[in-house]
Amino acid sequence: MRLRFDNAFLRELPGDPATGPGLRQVHGAAWSRVEPTPVAAPRLVAHAAEVAGMLGLAAGDVESPDFAAVFGGNALLPGMDPWAANYGGHQFGHWAGQLGDGRAISLGEALAADGARHELQLKGAGPTPYSRSADGRAVMRSSIREFICSEAMHHLGVPTTRALSLVATGEAVVRDMFYDGHPRPEPGAVVCRVAPSFIRFGTFELPASRGDVALLRALAEFCVWRDFPWLLGEHAGRPLGHLRLEQLFDETLLAAWFREVCERTARLVGHWMRVGFVHGVLNTDNMSILGLTIDYGPYGWIDDYDPDWTPNTTDVQHRRYRFGWQPRVAHWNLGRLAQALSPLFADAAPLQAGLDAYAATWAECERDNACARLGLQAGDDDGLALMRELQALMHRAGADMTNLFRALSDVDVEADAPSLEPLRAAFYAPERLAAEAAALEAWLARYAARCRADGLPREARVARMHAASPRYVPRNYLAQQAIDRAAAGDEGGIHELLDVLRDPYGEQPGREAFAALRPDWALDRAGCSMLSCSS
Ligand SMILES: Nc1ncnc2c1ncn2[C@@H]1O[C@H](COP(=O)(O)OP(=O)(O)OP(=O)(O)O)[C@@H](O)[C@H]1O
Numbered sequence: 001m002r003l004r005f006d007n008a009f010l011r012e013l014p015g016d017p018a019t020g021p022g023l024r025q026v027h028g029a030a031w032s033r034v035e036p037t038p039v040a041a042p043r044l045v046a047h048a049a050e051v052a053g054m055l056g057l058a059a060g061d062v063e064s065p066d067f068a069a070v071f072g073g074n075a076l077l078p079g080m081d082p083w084a085a086n087y088g089g090h091q092f093g094h095w096a097g098q099l100g101d102g103r104a105i106s107l108g109e110a111l112a113a114d115g116a117r118h119e120l121q122l123k124g125a126g127p128t129p130y131s132r133s134a135d136g137r138a139v140m141r142s143s144i145r146e147f148i149c150s151e152a153m154h155h156l157g158v159p160t161t162r163a164l165s166l167v168a169t170g171e172a173v174v175r176d177m178f179y180d181g182h183p184r185p186e187p188g189a190v191v192c193r194v195a196p197s198f199i200r201f202g203t204f205e206l207p208a209s210r211g212d213v214a215l216l217r218a219l220a221e222f223c224v225w226r227d228f229p230w231l232l233g234e235h236a237g238r239p240l241g242h243l244r245l246e247q248l249f250d251e252t253l254l255a256a257w258f259r260e261v262c263e264r265t266a267r268l269v270g271h272w273m274r275v276g277f278v279h280g281v282l283n284t285d286n287m288s289i290l291g292l293t294i295d296y297g298p299y300g301w302i303d304d305y306d307p308d309w310t311p312n313t314t315d316v317q318h319r320r321y322r323f324g325w326q327p328r329v330a331h332w333n334l335g336r337l338a339q340a341l342s343p344l345f346a347d348a349a350p351l352q353a354g355l356d357a358y359a360a361t362w363a364e365c366e367r368d369n370a371c372a373r374l375g376l377q378a379g380d381d382d383g384l385a386l387m388r389e390l391q392a393l394m395h396r397a398g399a400d401m402t403n404l405f406r407a408l409s410d411v412d413v414e415a416d417a418p419s420l421e422p423l424r425a426a427f428y429a430p431e432r433l434a435a436e437a438a439a440l441e442a443w444l445a446r447y448a449a450r451c452r453a454d455g456l457p458r459e460a461r462v463a464r465m466h467a468a469s470p471r472y473v474p475r476n477y478l479a480q481q482a483i484d485r486a487a488a489g490d491e492g493g494i495h496e497l498l499d500v501l502r503d504p505y506g507e508q509p510g511r512e513a514f515a516a517l518r519p520d521w522a523l524d525r526a527g528c529s530m531l532s533c534s535s
Pocket residue numbers: 099100101102103104123130131132134135136137138281285286294295296297533535
């Protein structure tokens with residue numbers, strides 16, 4: 001197994017002179033060298049062949065015992081030079097100080113044959129200087145969720161960190177799942193995540209909070225150079241040191257960078273709102289600078305449409321991270337990033353321009369999502385208004401978000417008064433549907449009229465709708481079933497679910513069960529409707 005590494009993060013940014021996992025506050029440094037702690041019996045449970053292929057790994061590499069050893073944290077490949085990154089963050093609205101990779105350890109930045117950079121990072125690989133009071137480990141149930149959802153998001157077309165592998169450690173990890181004084185041992189696991197960059201908003205917030213403008217500037221310049229090279233135009237690919245000497249990183253360039261971060265974040269949230277994903281812990285340390293979904297913890301998927309739903313038990317009181325608030329939370333988080341970057345700007349105008357670009361891009365995404373899901377040609381305010389009315393009805397009548405949007409393409413829009421029949425199976429309770437049936441029918445009549453005025457031929461309309469509204473998403477209960485089966489010794493559920501989710505927009509005859517409404521047993525089952533941060 002061979003990979004080519006170019007560890008730019010270590011080479012170009014200042015590091016912690018101390019090594020090893022001892023807990024400490026790390027000043028003036030972006031990273032600390034620390035090796036994964038070996039585990040008792042690494043065993044490969046699952047891998048994503050697409051990610052292995054992207055890295056240039058062959059099937060034989062994945063099957064070899066070396067693979068489980070490396071991606072379980074027991075061995076290193078030549079060129080790997082493991083580190084934990086230093087960052088801070090706002091958690092639930094409050095500044096939390098230094099956080100850092102407490103259980104994530106980056107192994108190196110692999111360069112693929114096509115020149116793409118893929119940082120390989122183990123999650124659950126043991127203690128680091130940033131582990132605070134925790135153990136640096138992760139349990140199998142949360143690792144299965146991270147592995148499956150990362151890949152599902154990619155196939156759904158949502159920007160995300162990827163998952164190469166899921167390795168069982170053969171060791172127990174003690175967790176108090178509901179923070180109710182009942183800790184118990186659970187099987188441990190390590191996921192290898194893959195992304196061009198794991199830089200977070202909190203990466204910039206930490207040096208800014210300490211008044212360390214030199215490190216803040218170094219991080220910003222590095223991030224532009226490595227992660228946004230297209231902003232450098234003809235200078236892309238030249239050594240960072242040369243560009244610094246030529247003072248290329250002026251305010252105009254940094255402003256363009258911040259603006260792009262804002263726009264990418266808006267598009268990311270647009271995708272989440274389209275597919276019904278609730279991140280659950282949108283702290284600034286869980287916001288990727290590249291606008292990728294990162295940190296699959298107590299996330300959830302919307303079953304019955306409810307903009308106020310949050311899956312995170314830690315968040316039940318304020319519901320800060322509820323589904324419908326994600327657009328405004330992302331904006332707030334960008335505000336914290338803007339504040340952190342402000343020492344690099346003479347005045348606030350360029351940062352405000354970025355935040356305004358967020359609002360404009362999000363508004364555009366919301367309109368485009370609405371019109372694509374309704375199968376309308378033009379993205380206009382009329383389509384958006386129609387969507388908002390439908391969402392209010394879905395909420396009141398208890399419609400399954402995924403299934404209702406999918407079934408909408410079966411409505412006969414040639415009829416003046418289309419029948420509700422094609423939608424009926426997407427509702428959870430007949431009496432709630434009955435109470436709203438007249439309002440839904442009135443909406444359908446207006447919708448059908450709009451489709452006819454729009455003039456898109458049936459086939460094109462349906463294709464547009466199916467491309468925007470998935471048939472299959474990793475519903476909370478589906479992931480939990482895979483977890484339960486794995487706990488009982490059958491890991492086949494992980495592979496089956498991953499395979500279904502490889503084609504989320506296809507019909508996949510024979511696999512309809514994976515698109516079924518949430519069953520009643522999942523309503524109050526841990527892992528399905530409520531998830532704790534204990535992972
Ligand atoms: N078991 C653990 N051991 C050590 N540190 C942990 C552990 N769980 C969480 N942390 C750290 O606590 C902070 C916030 O936790 P959060 O739940 O956002 O992250 P996470 O799920 O560990 O990681 P990531 O954001 O890397 O996916 C991070 O600094 C994280 O590394």
